[in-house]
Amino acid sequence: MKIKFMITAIAGAFALFSMTASADGHALRVGVEGAYPPFSWKESDGSLKGFDIDMAMEVCERLNKECVLIEQEWDGMIPALLAKKFDTIIASMSITEERKKKVDFTIKYYNTPARLVAKTDPGFDGTASGLNGKRLGVQRATTHQCSAEKLYPGAEVVLYATQEEVWQDLVAGRLDAQLSDSLQAFEGFLSLDAGKGYDFLGENLDDVECQGVGAGFTVRKEDSALRDQLSQVILDIRADGTYKALNDKYFAVDIYGS
CATH class of the missing domain: 3.40.190.10 (Periplasmic binding protein-like II)
Structure with missing residues (x-):
């Protein structure tokens, strides 16, 4: 599959990055932070990098979706998700009972203290x-x-x-x-x-x-089908060795946790 990257800068609180990797034209809008290295950061040219960014791109490719990364300040993440500015958050958000009162989570994708x-x-x-x-x-x-x-x-x-x-x-x-x-x-x-x-x-x-029980992808409570899809992708990425490759690209230790 040929993958093309298209980067579009947007003035204001977020920047939009689009990677076309879909045959059906559907998009997955992903909220990311871009200020939390090595999980996510912004290069001098405005491009987003990091473990969370690579995970988001991998998820979109496996779901055959156009990946739209929307940069959002941290304290506005959940409000923006609930306002439907994006479909999921992939930004090292810990799974806690307090947050689960408002949103839902996939299974964890890493857990560090x-x-x-x-x-x-x-x-x-x-x-x-x-x-x-x-x-x-x-x-x-x-x-x-x-x-x-x-x-x-x-x-x-x-x-x-x-x-x-x-x-x-x-x-x-x-x-x-x-x-x-x-x-x-x-x-x-x-x-x-x-x-x-x-x-x-x-x-x-x-x-x-x-602190919760690890970081998960965050979705709206009504989006249980998307939650289950994303959880399955995490399992698949873990099973076929892709997770280890992404982990080792950024970290000297296994961040998945027990």
Whole structure:
């Protein structure tokens, strides 16, 4: 099958990218973030890259759909889905009971723990008492905001629109620590030059109530047929080795989890 990429820049809150890979002309509109490396990021030419982006493209190809990626700020993801701006979200969204009150999820496509990051030997530990009075940065409307407010009630939780902004303020000294996905923290910060002098603080969080049971593709509750289709595609991608190839392209460890 010959695949053509067509990139269209749209002014405002999102950019639209279209890949024609269908015989029937039908499209699957996918909400993505584009600001969460290595899962999704935007290159200087405006193209979207990352594990989530590759997963979305693979899903569209297997469903014989035109893949339309719609970039959306994180805290507007679920409202945009409910407003039918796209058909599904493929953006590392954790499956939680709170979110399931509004939307539905496929089976998980990966599961990695959350963890604190601070300067190496910061002079405090990663316990609730250790974070008392400290400025703790998290991305707004995430499971990490939920855990930060629940587990560290004495901390000053500072909210940001994107994870990249959290890292910028941590390096600038405006935060004492941050809480995010451990894999994103390692691949998107600690392994880079910007992350020198910083390290994980404490252990992986054990907070299923906030963190959920892994990341899934998100759909509207009435779209159960699409949910089941997407879940089957995840199973197929896992079974034929494609998942491992995509995993190994971005990560040194298996991110699927137990």
